[in-house]
Amino acid sequence: MSAEPAGTRHHEYVLDEIDRQLLTLLQKDGRLAYSELGNATGLSAGAVRARVLRLQEDGILQVVGVTDPLRLGYRNMAMLAINVDGDIDETADAIGKVDGVIYVILAAGSVDLLVEVIATSSDELYEIINRRLRTVPGVRTVETFMYYRIHTHRFAWGVVPD
Structure with missing residues (x-):
């Protein structure tokens, strides 16, 4: 699923x-x-x-409350650049089920997936990346980019005209 x-x-x-x-x-x-x-x-x-x-x-609209995880007690946030061996969709599906993963993007370029994760501590972040994500079948490499803070977080980009 x-x-x-x-x-x-x-x-x-x-x-x-x-x-x-x-x-x-x-x-x-x-x-x-x-x-x-x-x-x-x-x-x-x-x-x-x-x-x-x-x-x-139709899946076009979701009305949700948008929060800043860093202001809610999550002390660590990171973007992970992941390369995959095998079926990228299966690997992305498995990664998407890991607690702490907040989104998964199938990417073009030098990496296969971009994965954003949040954690309450450095120890928890280590656990998510090294014990949960690196062990997902198909994950070949993981590069971690830690966040200092969120600078721009935009959700009002308009709608594409006809």
Whole structure:
């Protein structure tokens, strides 16, 4: 089973202008009420609710609370550059199930996967990288890039126009 959200395996969805408006508004503030979204788009609150639910069901939209792990007690964060032998999807799926892994990217270039991890201590980070991730079948090499802090963390990039 893949650890990625539904709808992220390169499906092309047709969005109309209202969908784009809703996505842009929700990227800026995911807590907007359906009535506020309706006022901004000219739709009723019920029509907005139906569209937002469809966008969620299609895997286009997730409304979540975004946090900074470093401010929540996680003292160590790192990006791992991983090279794989064998089936990259199987290895990525296994890595995605490891506690402490917060995302996995299939990459192009000199590495196969980019993996972000968080830990409450250096000892825990060592455990995640050296005892859990390096032992996943298919993992050939792991290079670790420690974070000092998060400088830019952006989620409102807009929606691609027609």
